[in-house]
Amino acid sequence: MQYKSPITLFNSLHISIENMHTNEDLLRLKKQVAIEFSMANNGIITVENVTFSKDEMLQIMEADNFISNLGFHQKIYAEPTLLKLLEKNKLDSYFKQYYNWKNFYEDENLKKFISPYFATTFNITTRNLFNESNFTSLIEWMDYKNMIEINDYEIAFETTRKYIQSCIKNFKNTNTEKLKTDSDFEHWITLDWPNFINQLPDEMMDLIEKFIDAGITFTVNNYSINIALCIAANKQLGQIKYCNQKQIELITNNGSYYQNERVEQWNKKYNLLETSIYNPLNNLRTT
Numbered sequence: 001m002q003y004k005s006p007i008t009l010f011n012s013l014h015i016s017i018e019n020m021h022t023n024e025d026l027l028r029l030k031k032q033v034a035i036e037f038s039m040a041n042n043g044i045i046t047v048e049n050v051t052f053s054k055d056e057m058l059q060i061m062e063a064d065n066f067i068s069n070l071g072f073h074q075k076i077y078a079e080p081t082l083l084k085l086l087e088k089n090k091l092d093s094y095f096k097q098y099y100n101w102k103n104f105y106e107d108e109n110l111k112k113f114i115s116p117y118f119a120t121t122f123n124i125t126t127r128n129l130f131n132e133s134n135f136t137s138l139i140e141w142m143d144y145k146n147m148i149e150i151n152d153y154e155i156a157f158e159t160t161r162k163y164i165q166s167c168i169k170n171f172k173n174t175n176t177e178k179l180k181t182d183s184d185f186e187h188w189i190t191l192d193w194p195n196f197i198n199q200l201p202d203e204m205m206d207l208i209e210k211f212i213d214a215g216i217t218f219t220v221n222n223y224s225i226n227i228a229l230c231i232a233a234n235k236q237l238g239q240i241k242y243c244n245q246k247q248i249e250l251i252t253n254n255g256s257y258y259q260n261e262r263v264e265q266w267n268k269k270y271n272l273l274e275t276s277i278y279n280p281l282n283n284l285r286t287t
Contacts, residue, residue, distance in 0.1 A: 003086035003117035004050060006060055006070075007077040009033075012047040020067055033057055050087050072113045075104075086117050089124045091141075105146040112149060119152035127159040135191045142199035153203055160200065164211050171214040179225045189232040194239035208242045216250050223258050227265060231258045 010017055013036050019025065037043050037054035045052045060066065076083055082101060084090050105111045122144065129138045148156045197208060215237045219230040237243070238251040 001116040001120050003076075003121070004052060004056065004060075005073055005077050005083060005087060006057065007073050008047050008050060008083075008087070009045065009052050009057065012045075017070060020070060026061065026067060030058070030061055033061070069113060072110055075110065076114065085125070086114075086121050089121050089128075091125050091128070101144070101147060111147065114147060115149040115152045116155075118144075118147045119156035122148060122156045123158050126157075130159060130163055133191065135193060135196050139192065139196050139199055142196065145199075145201060150201075150203065153201060157200070157204065161204070161207060164197075164204075164207055168211055168214040171218040174218065174222065176222075176225060179222050179229065189229065189236075194236050198239075198241045205242055208240070209244065209247070212237055212240060212243055212247050216247065216254065219254060219258070223261060227258060227262045231255070231262065234258060 007017075009015075013033075015029070015032050015036075017029065020029065034054065037045065037057070043054050063069070076086065079101065082104075103110075104114060122141075125141060126138065129135075129141060145153075145156065197211075200208065215233060219234045219237075223230040234251055234255050238248070238255065243251065
């Protein structure tokens, strides 16, 4: 649900909403707004690149709780960064330093009001950050899931679900030739995706466990092709807090085995005995 602030429109038209308490007050407001739209080109009014139609505004004003919700609209309008995000889906750089919306999600009624709107922009912003491979900001952005009611999670985490599902698919359908180099899988080594996954809500646990299972299977099936990549991916999987006990045991045991296999490969490559004092990788063994 895309948010458009009626306060933005009212202020641009110099329409006062003070002393808006009764149905008579609301009726007078509707008449004022209707007159403004009747004089607008094509019945559209644009304010700071946000377009408003007569039908949109009437729908907002005809809501049963419009008068009581005006206070919520005014609080959003008083937070320019939040208003810009909700109306234009634009997130300022280094947003973590500037945004302080704690009062929004600690107020139960205000959170309930803003949640459907924030869920939409949350999903769009998540998609944009994914496209930039900006996991640092994604991790910070996940903090703002507190602005969203659980029943709006389906919309808010749509992009995230699709991302995890695509990862599972990639784990299962990896091209063997690509595995011979780290270039196509560098993100499994360099990006802090475990910390991102750890910020996701518990409601996504089932999907995350499938992701972990697929990742474990991926390393088991492909360690002989690219041992370094599988060691790195296995290590990252072990940092996910949603791992169940069986997964933790598998990741731990596999990690030891992969390390030993790397020692064996290193020894064969350089014709060294396993116990050679010249082998710096001996200390990787756990048995």
